[in-house]
Amino acid sequence: MRIDRVEATSIFDTRGRATVETTLFAHTFSATASVPSGKSTGEYEACELRDPDGGVTRAVANVNGEIARALTGQRFESLDALDAFLVSLDGTPDKSRLGANALLSVSIAAMRLSALLEGVPLWGAIAKRAGTTPAAPRLYVNVMNGGAHASFKLPFQEYILVISGETPSAFSMAQEMFTKLGERLGRVPMGDEGGYAPTFDTLERPFELLAELVKEFPNTSIAIDAAASQLFHDDTYRLLGKSYTPEELARLYKSLAARFPIDSIEDPYDENAHTDFTRLTAMIGEKILIIGDDLTVTNPTRIKEAARNKEINSVLIKPNQIGTVGEALQAVREVSAARLKTIASHRSGETEDTFIADFAYGVGAYGLKAGGFAQKERLLKYNRLVAIGDEAGTV
Ligand code: PEP
Ligand code: MG
Numbered sequence: 001m002r003i004d005r006v007e008a009t010s011i012f013d014t015r016g017r018a019t020v021e022t023t024l025f026a027h028t029f030s031a032t033a034s035v036p037s038g039k040s041t042g043e044y045e046a047c048e049l050r051d052p053d054g055g056v057t058r059a060v061a062n063v064n065g066e067i068a069r070a071l072t073g074q075r076f077e078s079l080d081a082l083d084a085f086l087v088s089l090d091g092t093p094d095k096s097r098l099g100a101n102a103l104l105s106v107s108i109a110a111m112r113l114s115a116l117l118e119g120v121p122l123w124g125a126i127a128k129r130a131g132t133t134p135a136a137p138r139l140y141v142n143v144m145n146g147g148a149h150a151s152f153k154l155p156f157q158e159y160i161l162v163i164s165g166e167t168p169s170a171f172s173m174a175q176e177m178f179t180k181l182g183e184r185l186g187r188v189p190m191g192d193e194g195g196y197a198p199t200f201d202t203l204e205r206p207f208e209l210l211a212e213l214v215k216e217f218p219n220t221s222i223a224i225d226a227a228a229s230q231l232f233h234d235d236t237y238r239l240l241g242k243s244y245t246p247e248e249l250a251r252l253y254k255s256l257a258a259r260f261p262i263d264s265i266e267d268p269y270d271e272n273a274h275t276d277f278t279r280l281t282a283m284i285g286e287k288i289l290i291i292g293d294d295l296t297v298t299n300p301t302r303i304k305e306a307a308r309n310k311e312i313n314s315v316l317i318k319p320n321q322i323g324t325v326g327e328a329l330q331a332v333r334e335v336s337a338a339r340l341k342t343i344a345s346h347r348s349g350e351t352e353d354t355f356i357a358d359f360a361y362g363v364g365a366y367g368l369k370a371g372g373f374a375q376k377e378r379l380l381k382y383n384r385l386v387a388i389g390d391e392a393g394t395v
Pocket of ligand 2: 225227
């Protein structure tokens, strides 16, 4: 592939913060990509380059300047070669010189452009590149926001309904469940990820409400993202004003998993609490998914390590945690090699880019976490999955 022109600009994400959007041109084709942005970011993520005032002027300038000069007119044997070139051009272990946001916008646009040039759907191109079998993911629909995404109104960051994605009715069922929950909650604020942000007196109440819904709809269950790095202070975890030791927290998770139809718990402990992860996975990992996010940060080396120590049995994959599509696909390969499950994920600050839906379908991910239905940027990802289902039937 030969890139003729590179153009980047700054756009706003769902929180009204600036993020990078890049367009690549080749022949008469062009492809655009924009990158999301996290709020409860992991300590070991690749560096999102921000100006002191929070803008992305330097990241955009890096794409329009150094990256554009290096790519324009260059012919790349493969997308892997292009991504490796971007990584070496940056030259830092955490992509802090040019910015993981700058690099990923180019990497996704290149993947999209290559699919266009080949005349194949993006999910098909991803599957071919990754050597995976495409399949519809389960839907992880965020319905209630807490933690850092809703000023800690609820202790855990995300309360999610898991819906089997293979059935054609999955989307209408998700929509119906989301609406029903809204009716039961009444007027409440909304959180960062397009879910409701209510307040309850007890830890159990959100689970009771979701369990009632799950009873009414077949093939559904409950997931949470505890995002526990955010709850960890002075060696204990603070939940609704009460402190929990790691052992007490394990007992709480075990009891919740016994009483409610729980599919998974993401980041149950702080990102550095490796032995606590291992103990919990040994305790309840046969029954539910224990998902690494801040723990593993889509980093192939960290995933391998966590798998070796049996810290988790599933991994969240967020391409912007690592900075190129090639490395995110390598992360998926590590997940599969360790026989763990892949859940592809959006970020809490999103754009209209639907790449993550094609990514999830293309790698045959177990699930896709794409937020709640109250934000267009999240809905677009679910709509893209529906369109992919149609394409997959005809291609
Ligand atoms: C998450 O923690 O899984 C998440 C999507 O939130 P953020 O993008 O803020 O990390
Ligand atoms: Mg998370």
